[in-house]
Each structure stands twice: as C-alpha cells, then as structure tokens.
Amino acid sequence: MNIPKSSYPRIVIIGGGFAGIALAKKLSNKEVQVVLLDKHNYHTFQPLLYQVSTGGLEPDSIAYPIRKILKDYPNFFFRLAEVQQVVYADKTLITNIGTLHFDYLVLATGSETNFFGNTELQKNSMAMKTIPQSLNLRSLILENFEQALLTDEYHERDALMNFVIVGGGPTGVELAGALAEIKKGILPKDYPDLDTRRVQINLIQSGDRILKEMSEKASQKAEDFLESLGVQIWKNVRVTHYDGKTVSTKSDVTFESATLVWAAGVKAASIKGLDAEDLLTAGNRMKVNEFNQVEGLEGVFAIGDVACMQTEDSPRGHAMMAQPAMQQGRHLGDNLLRFLENKPMRPFAYxxxxxxxxxxxxxxVVDMKNMHFQGIFAWFVWMFVHLFFLIxxxxxxxVFVNWVYNYIRFDREARLIIRPYQRDYSQFKEEDK
Amino acid sequence: MNIPKSSYPRIVIIGGGFAGIALAKKLSNKEVQVVLLDKHNYHTFQPLLYQVSTGGLEPDSIAYPIRKILKDYPNFFFRLAEVQQVVYADKTLITNIGTLHFDYLVLATGSETNFFGNTELQKNSMAMKTIPQSLNLRSLILENFEQALLTDEYHERDALMNFVIVGGGPTGVELAGALAEIKKGILPKDYPDLDTRRVQINLIQSGDRILKEMSEKASQKAEDFLESLGVQIWKNVRVTHYDGKTVSTKSDVTFESATLVWAAGVKAASIKGLDAEDLLTAGNRMKVNEFNQVEGLEGVFAIGDVACMQTEDSPRGHAMMAQPAMQQGRHLGDNLLRFLENKPMRPFAYxxxxxxxxxxxxxxVVDMKNMHFQGIFAWFVWMFVHLFFLIxxxxxxxVFVNWVYNYIRFDREARLIIRPYQRDYSQFKEEDK
Structure with missing residues (x-):
C-alpha cells in the first residue's frame, strides 16, 4: 500500500465508526502517522439507519465522508480497503489493496449481525447494520405493498403486509414504531385500494421484556407506546426458522410473512489472524485490559464493539453502543500519546x-443516572441528542429539515425504491397454481 | 392487472415524468379513470441528476414518490410496472405484472441514452438519465481517485484522473462544470497525496459550439466559463471507440481515461407494438398531430420527449426537455376532457x-425571448427556476439547504460510495506486469 514513510510511529486504525473516528481525531496533529482503513469511504451514523429504512431520511444525511472528517490533518492517511488478515509476527496487515506495516494496530471494526449460525435465517431475513442493507429493507417494504396490489388472495396479501421484527432492543423497537406510523399516516393514502388496516407489525423478543438494557420503567412504557401504535409484541418467543414465507418459533406461534427483520443479535467483526480462541470472548469480542490493550499482543489495541473490557461494573464488557465506543476511542488516543511519551497509561473508566x-x-424513553422519563420531553431529548452527535x-x-417536515406533515417522503431489492415472490403465489 | 372496473373511460398513462405527471394532475377529480404506470415508484427531476453524480445533492431530494403526488385523487391508480407491449387491436397493454385494457392510451415514456448502435461505447461508458445511473457515476468518480492512490505509475494515475464527457448539451456542460469545481475545491483536501492538478476534464462536442440549442452568445459565454474553470473543450471531435481505457475519435485526438460519460444523444423510449417504422421519426419519436394524437391510431396519444410534433417553428419536433413535456401534458389533459365532452380539441402551441x-x-447562461444574460444573475435565476419546478x-x-451549504463552504458532502460501481480496473494495471 502506498503510504509514505515517516519518522513518526505508524498507528493503523481499522474501522471508521464511532470508536475509530474518535481515536483518529485525538491523534490529529500529533507526532504520529495515522492510517485509517475502512471498507466504506464514509462514517455511518448507525442509530438512524431505521429512519432510512422507513423513508424518513435520505441515506446521505446519516453518512459522512471519512476523508472530510480528517482532511486538515497532514499526518493522516485514509485508504478504502478491506483487511483480510493480520500477521502479527510481521506487524503487517494483508488487505485487498496490498500489505501495510504497522507499529501500533487498533481494531475498531465494530460489529455485524449475528444469526448464531442459522444460515436459513441469514439467507432469508433482512439485516439493518449498514446503509446498503437499510436501503434494501426500504425497497423491500415498498415492493411488498406494490406486490400486495397484484393479488386477490387475501392470505397472500396479508403475508406481504405482515412485518416480523425479531429483537426487542433499540433497533427493533424503533423500527417497529416507525412502521406503525407509516401504517397509520401513509399507507391508507398511498394504497387506497389495499385494506391497510390488515398490515401487521410483530415485534418478537426472546426474553420477558423489550429494551432489556434499560430500566424496567422504560421497558414497560415502550411496550405501552408500541401497543398504542398497534404493534404486536411477542415476549418469550424464540424464532427458529424462516424459509422466506413462514416464521417458525420454539413456541407454537408462527407467522406468514414476506419480511423478517433480524435485529436479535450482533457479534464483533473479528479479523483473521487475531481470531485465536484465547483472544476472544462471547460474541467474538476481543479481550482487552483496562488500557484497551489486547492481552499478549504488544502494540495491538481494540476499541468499541469489538473490544470486551471486563470490569466490575460490566463483567461482560461495555454495551455495544456508540457511547462506550466514542469514550474508548478518545481515551485510547490520550493513552497512546502518553505511551509514546513514556508516561504511564491510564485505565479506562466508562x-x-x-x-x-x-x-x-x-x-x-430515556434513562439517565438518577432520572428516568418518557413521553414527549424524552422524545425531544432523543432528537436533540441525535442531532448533536450526528457528524x-x-x-x-x-435531518432537522426532514424531521420538522415529517412532524408537521405526518409524512416520510423518501419512500423511494431507488435500487429494487430483488426478492423472489414466487413463494407467495403457490396458492394460485 | 387489478384495477377496479369503472363506468368512466380509462386513460392509461405510461411514464411518470414531467409530461405524464402534468397530464395526470389535469385529469384529477374528473370523470375519467386514470392509470399511471412507471417502472420506478418515483418521479425523477432529471435536470439535477448531474448534482447527484457529483456529490452535491442526495438522490432522494430530486425524486418524489408518484403515489404521493396523486394521493388525493380517488380516480387515480398507480402501478409499478414495465410495459412490454401494446396490442392496439385489443386496446390492451402487456406488462410484467399482467395485462390491462385501455380506452385511451398516452405514451409519456420519455427518452433514454442513445449510443447510435455502438455497443462497445454502450458497454464501457456511463450514462446519466436515471438516479441509479447517476449514483453509479458518483461511485465511479470517487473510486477512481481511491484507485489512483494505489499506483505509482503516473500514466495509470493520469488515466484514472482523466474524465471525458461526450456531448456539449446542458448535461455535459453542467457535469463538466461541477467536476471542475470538485477538482478545485475538494480534491486537493481529500487527496493530499495525489497531485490533483493533473486531473483533466475534457468536454467533447461533435459540432462547432457547445449548447447549440441556445444563443451564440450563451454558447460563447459557457465556453469562457468552462475554460476559466480549467475544462478542456474539444469541438468538431467525434468519439468513435472506447474500450474502457482509450477513447478514440474520428480526428487524431485520443484520450486515456477510466471514465467516459456519454451525454451525446438521446432517443425516445419506444414500446413494442407501437414501433412500426411509419409511426416513428428520427430518434424513435412518435409522429403526432397538433393534438398529440398518434396518427392512424385512434385513442392513442404521445407527449413529451417521445412525441414528435412537427410544426413550422419546430420542424423536427419540440426540444426534448422539461418545458415542452409539461406544456404538452397539461394541454393534452384539457384536450382529453374537451374530447370526452364532445368539444373540439385545440391545437398545441408551445x-x-x-x-x-x-x-x-x-x-x-440564460436565454429568454428577448433577453440573453450570463453570470451571477443568470445563476440566481437558474437556481430559483430549478427550486420552483422541483416537486x-x-x-x-x-436542496436549498444543500445549495446554501455548498455555496458557503465550497463543498459537496454527498461524496459517498454507498453502492460501489464495480468497475474492472485490470486494464489500468497492464503496465505493472
């Protein structure tokens, strides 16, 4: 890879998510050479992906060119690259655009959807971790309604208008809510020749409450909100199979649905060469110490979703969310600079x-340290915080223009099938034969 | 196709562009049933496609859901469909979602890129008539620069940074200008390790002036503007071959380039069953009389780019642009209503x-009837008119937010490779072997 030689030590960061960008910014204009690698040329603001899927936002407004974030730092190099392997013994990365030597390596690869080895589910369901995936889901949702117009068989039509969302975490909850609002505000006008009251939104949670990382009060209130919007919540239900048409579960509940969104799990995006079993913990996360160092591999660090720092407060590592990622990125930036100045590093405290x-x-619903609140004020706080963190x-x-417009007009104008998601609908026509 | 029977006559419109939408609006809430078919579920504001390609605008802001445009009209039906054939004898359309009977048929299919039968050119060059095409071009432009970073061979790098735009009409001129601004304002910051002064933008025109539909003054001024931005204009040059690397012309000029944008011609999007030679004129446009009737086929009309109404002022039909399309759409709407009331139709006057x-x-540059002006005032007029006509x-x-931002910051933030355009770059690496 064409990176100029430098007299400064080279820090290679893999991943331009919240953690990687926070770290890179900390290292700007310091006596280090920073190489950031990502397979996209943009940073994705993942918390708003569900709004792209549901036509509320354009994809470009939650993406930001990585080169622009760091364009004023002469010690910074970005490469659009996919890392294929880390050869630790040689301190070298193998990528699709060549090899690269590192002095220090920081894994900030984030996480990907976890289907827990169920390949049938993986093949037939939709994930929502990247912008292209979110756009595929947007296209599919709209295509389902266009398809529903083509049949008089009401079983077929119901299946096309039945949405099954697996996973009661923030992603599942927010997507279910957004779909419910589309059902109410948009579908009856867009599809006057469909009985859109028959649209179903099912949210399936394996445990006994949704938003289980939040307070019980928040969970309860979120359930109330969803139910008031007409979302059906299925608790203690575990999805086992989905052939593209029938969703089977461990219980006797089944669903006929053209759309299963899998938001039931993530795993760290591990990299070949650093995926030895003793380096990893549950969900492929890399064990790190309180300085985000990967134990046993000097000069290798991990931050964000891919890192698992087991502390007393978080024995299974920090939550795989933006906040710990950003804090770890910033903290590691300080620590690396301290380390290079031969000062002792400081332990991370979340x-x-x-x-x-x-x-x-x-x-x-909002949970803060000593405060839990729900409703309209929480909603304004949510919006403000998301606008604030958007790069x-x-x-x-x-985003602000879109939100104001959507709020006033009860609308979501980006309901566009720009690239069709070419789903095979033949399963839904069997009855016709 | 599932369209309810109606006691009103059924008017089927093929195409939701400027002409089709203008017509449909005129027919709203009248005693007709209107079925609009389009292969996209959105209307595209084509005049701004080049800004999507160059990262200045998000695609969603120049697209508008067709269902929303016409959602308040109970006599209106939209279907996402591709028309495969018209069987005039049966007054029936064959589409990918079934057949449909019509009482009156309006072709508003617009135009598509014309490669004049040169399949090599068609295969290797980029077109810019639809949103997916524009996004492909956006991705390719950005990928070229990422690719240019990977080589030390300066011939290769120059070819990757050399843009050839064929066609000196508004599309070619506007794209060339936008690329020139990117070269100046964005590339040096985004790609500090490339010598972006070597980026070339070549605009090739087969005739002896660009913007040949406009006044000579406008052509001259546009050339001056482009040259001041560093665009190389090649007049009286005709491109004959492009193998993905070398652009050959009838003259002895050749270019080594990874990107050829073909904006040198359009042809009407004709439909099987209505493509008999005697129905068509140059560029596959359908001959229509002054009422937009296709001669010899009662009840069949054509409007917009696909129609060729030969008048004294425009012996080769009206310009294939938004204005004639919108005017013909509105006019045909009035005429159809008059016709159904047994009143005589009125001839179209552009x-x-x-x-x-x-x-x-x-x-x-702006040409109006008795006024030609250029420069900053023309630029404001251009922006105002485009904002006004955007749906x-x-x-x-x-769009306004983006333009203000881009203007103040000399920036274009949508430089995102959301779906990579998977170009084969192996041609550019031959020298390495």
Missing amino acids: KDKGSMATVGRNKA GFRNRMV | KDKGSMATVGRNKA GFRNRMV
Whole structure:
C-alpha cells in the first residue's frame, strides 16, 4: 500500500465508526502517522439507519465522508480497503489493496449481525447494520405493498403486509414504531385500494421484556407506546426458522410473512489472524485490559464493539453502543500519546450518560443516572441528542429539515425504491397454481 | 392487472415524468379513470441528476414518490410496472405484472441514452438519465481517485484522473462544470497525496459550439466559463471507440481515461407494438398531430420527449426537455376532457419560456425571448427556476439547504460510495506486469 514513510510511529486504525473516528481525531496533529482503513469511504451514523429504512431520511444525511472528517490533518492517511488478515509476527496487515506495516494496530471494526449460525435465517431475513442493507429493507417494504396490489388472495396479501421484527432492543423497537406510523399516516393514502388496516407489525423478543438494557420503567412504557401504535409484541418467543414465507418459533406461534427483520443479535467483526480462541470472548469480542490493550499482543489495541473490557461494573464488557465506543476511542488516543511519551497509561473508566430509544411521534424513553422519563420531553431529548452527535453541519440541517417536515406533515417522503431489492415472490403465489 | 372496473373511460398513462405527471394532475377529480404506470415508484427531476453524480445533492431530494403526488385523487391508480407491449387491436397493454385494457392510451415514456448502435461505447461508458445511473457515476468518480492512490505509475494515475464527457448539451456542460469545481475545491483536501492538478476534464462536442440549442452568445459565454474553470473543450471531435481505457475519435485526438460519460444523444423510449417504422421519426419519436394524437391510431396519444410534433417553428419536433413535456401534458389533459365532452380539441402551441444552463458557482447562461444574460444573475435565476419546478416542499428545502451549504463552504458532502460501481480496473494495471 502506498503510504509514505515517516519518522513518526505508524498507528493503523481499522474501522471508521464511532470508536475509530474518535481515536483518529485525538491523534490529529500529533507526532504520529495515522492510517485509517475502512471498507466504506464514509462514517455511518448507525442509530438512524431505521429512519432510512422507513423513508424518513435520505441515506446521505446519516453518512459522512471519512476523508472530510480528517482532511486538515497532514499526518493522516485514509485508504478504502478491506483487511483480510493480520500477521502479527510481521506487524503487517494483508488487505485487498496490498500489505501495510504497522507499529501500533487498533481494531475498531465494530460489529455485524449475528444469526448464531442459522444460515436459513441469514439467507432469508433482512439485516439493518449498514446503509446498503437499510436501503434494501426500504425497497423491500415498498415492493411488498406494490406486490400486495397484484393479488386477490387475501392470505397472500396479508403475508406481504405482515412485518416480523425479531429483537426487542433499540433497533427493533424503533423500527417497529416507525412502521406503525407509516401504517397509520401513509399507507391508507398511498394504497387506497389495499385494506391497510390488515398490515401487521410483530415485534418478537426472546426474553420477558423489550429494551432489556434499560430500566424496567422504560421497558414497560415502550411496550405501552408500541401497543398504542398497534404493534404486536411477542415476549418469550424464540424464532427458529424462516424459509422466506413462514416464521417458525420454539413456541407454537408462527407467522406468514414476506419480511423478517433480524435485529436479535450482533457479534464483533473479528479479523483473521487475531481470531485465536484465547483472544476472544462471547460474541467474538476481543479481550482487552483496562488500557484497551489486547492481552499478549504488544502494540495491538481494540476499541468499541469489538473490544470486551471486563470490569466490575460490566463483567461482560461495555454495551455495544456508540457511547462506550466514542469514550474508548478518545481515551485510547490520550493513552497512546502518553505511551509514546513514556508516561504511564491510564485505565479506562466508562461514564454512563444514559440510554434512550424512540418509539414514534412524541414517544421516547430515556434513562439517565438518577432520572428516568418518557413521553414527549424524552422524545425531544432523543432528537436533540441525535442531532448533536450526528457528524457535519449539513447533515444536521438536512435531518432537522426532514424531521420538522415529517412532524408537521405526518409524512416520510423518501419512500423511494431507488435500487429494487430483488426478492423472489414466487413463494407467495403457490396458492394460485 | 387489478384495477377496479369503472363506468368512466380509462386513460392509461405510461411514464411518470414531467409530461405524464402534468397530464395526470389535469385529469384529477374528473370523470375519467386514470392509470399511471412507471417502472420506478418515483418521479425523477432529471435536470439535477448531474448534482447527484457529483456529490452535491442526495438522490432522494430530486425524486418524489408518484403515489404521493396523486394521493388525493380517488380516480387515480398507480402501478409499478414495465410495459412490454401494446396490442392496439385489443386496446390492451402487456406488462410484467399482467395485462390491462385501455380506452385511451398516452405514451409519456420519455427518452433514454442513445449510443447510435455502438455497443462497445454502450458497454464501457456511463450514462446519466436515471438516479441509479447517476449514483453509479458518483461511485465511479470517487473510486477512481481511491484507485489512483494505489499506483505509482503516473500514466495509470493520469488515466484514472482523466474524465471525458461526450456531448456539449446542458448535461455535459453542467457535469463538466461541477467536476471542475470538485477538482478545485475538494480534491486537493481529500487527496493530499495525489497531485490533483493533473486531473483533466475534457468536454467533447461533435459540432462547432457547445449548447447549440441556445444563443451564440450563451454558447460563447459557457465556453469562457468552462475554460476559466480549467475544462478542456474539444469541438468538431467525434468519439468513435472506447474500450474502457482509450477513447478514440474520428480526428487524431485520443484520450486515456477510466471514465467516459456519454451525454451525446438521446432517443425516445419506444414500446413494442407501437414501433412500426411509419409511426416513428428520427430518434424513435412518435409522429403526432397538433393534438398529440398518434396518427392512424385512434385513442392513442404521445407527449413529451417521445412525441414528435412537427410544426413550422419546430420542424423536427419540440426540444426534448422539461418545458415542452409539461406544456404538452397539461394541454393534452384539457384536450382529453374537451374530447370526452364532445368539444373540439385545440391545437398545441408551445410557449418558449427560454432555456438555461449552469456552469458553476456564480456562472450560468440564460436565454429568454428577448433577453440573453450570463453570470451571477443568470445563476440566481437558474437556481430559483430549478427550486420552483422541483416537486415537493421537503425536496425544495433539502436542496436549498444543500445549495446554501455548498455555496458557503465550497463543498459537496454527498461524496459517498454507498453502492460501489464495480468497475474492472485490470486494464489500468497492464503496465505493472
């Protein structure tokens, strides 16, 4: 790979998510050479992906070119690359665009959807971890309704208008809420020749409450909100099979549905060469010490979702969310600079700023250290926080314009099938034969 | 196709572009049943596609869901469908979602890129008539620069940074201008390790002036503007071959380039069953009389790009642009209603409101009936007119925010490779072997 030689030590960061970007910013204009690798040329603001899927936002407003984030730092190099392997013994990365030597390596590869080895589910269901995936889901949702117009068989039509979301975490809850609002505000007008009251939104949770990382009060209130919007919540139900048409579960509940969204689990995106069993913990996360160092591999660090720092407060590592990722990124930046100055590194301490989820118009739940609140104020807090953390002034403005418009007009105008998701609908026509 | 029977006559419109939408709006809430078919579920504002390609706008802000445009009209039906054939004898359409009977048929299928039978060119070059095509071009432009970073061979790198635009009409001129601004404002910051002064933008025109539909003054000024931005203009040059690497011409000029954008011609999008030679004129446009009737086929009309109404003022039909399309759509709407009331139809008369093109920041050319002006005022007029004709308040707001931002910051933030355009770059590596 064409990276100029430098007299400064080279720190290679794999991944331009919340953790990688926070770290890179800390290292700007310091006496280090920073190489950031990512397979996309943009940073994705993942918390708003569900709004892309449901036509509320354009994809470009939650993405931000990585080169622009760091364009004023002469010690910074970005390469659009996929890392294939780490050869630790040679301190070298093998990528699709060549090899690269590192002095220090930081894994910030984030996480990917976890189907727990169920290949049938993986093949037939939709994930929502990247912008292309979210756009595929957007296309599929709209295509289902276009398809529903083509049949008089009401079983077929119901299956096309039945949405099954597996996973009651923030992603599942927010998507279910957004779909419920579309059902109410948009579908009856867009599809006057369909009986859109028959649209079903099913949210399936394996445990006994949704938003289980949040307070019980928040879980309860989120359930109330969702139910008031007409979402059916299925607790203690575990999905086992989905052939593209029938969703089977461990219980006797089944669903006929053209759309299963899998939001029931993530695993760390591990890299060949650093995936030895003794380096990993549950969900492929890499064990790190309190300085985010991968134990046993000097000069290798991991931050964000891919890192598992087992502490007393979080014996299974920190939550795989933006806040710990950003804090670890910033903290590791300071630590690396201290280390290079031969000062002792400082242990990471997570500052829990709380968590939140939105269910829909005027409906959100917020947990803060000593405060839990729900409803319209929580919803405004949710919006403000998301606008604040979104990178880029233009993105904030465009998202703000969209939100104000959507709020006033009860609308979501980005319901566009720009690239069709070419689903095979033949399963839904069997009865016709 | 599942369209309810109606006691009203059924008018089927093929195409939701400027002409089709203008017609459908005129027929709203009248005693007709209107079925609009389009292969996309959105209307595309084609004049701004080049801004999507160059990262200035998000695709969603120049698209508008067709269902929403016409959602309040109970006599209106939209179907996402591709028309495969018209069987005039049966007054029936064959589409990918079934057949449909019509009482009246209006072709508003618009136009598509014309490669004049040169399949090599068609295979290797980029077109810019649809949103997916524009996004492909956006991805390719950005991927070229990422690719240019991977080589030390300066021939290769130059070819990757050499853009050849064929066609000196508004599309070619506007794209060339936008690329020139990217070269100046964005590339040096985004790619500090490339010598972006070597980026070339070549605009090739087969005739002896660009913007040949406009006044000579406008052509001259547009050339001056482009040259001041560093665009190389090649007049009286005809491209004959492009193998993906070398652009050959009838003259002895050749270019080594990874990107050829073909904006040198369009042809009407004709439909099987209505493509008999005697129905068509140059560029596959359908001959229509002054009422937009296809001669010899009672009840069949054509409007917009696909129609060729030969008049004294426009012996080769009206320009294939938004204005004639919208005017013909509205006019045909009135005429159809008159016809159904047994009133005589009125001949179409085109009101030329002028034409315009923008070259870049503060640089545009405007021709109006008795007025030609260029420069910053023309540029403001261009922006105002485009915002005005854009469909949808949200789209206008988002485009406005982007333009203000881009203007103040000399920036284009949507430089995102959301779906990579998987170009084969192996041709550019031959020298390495």
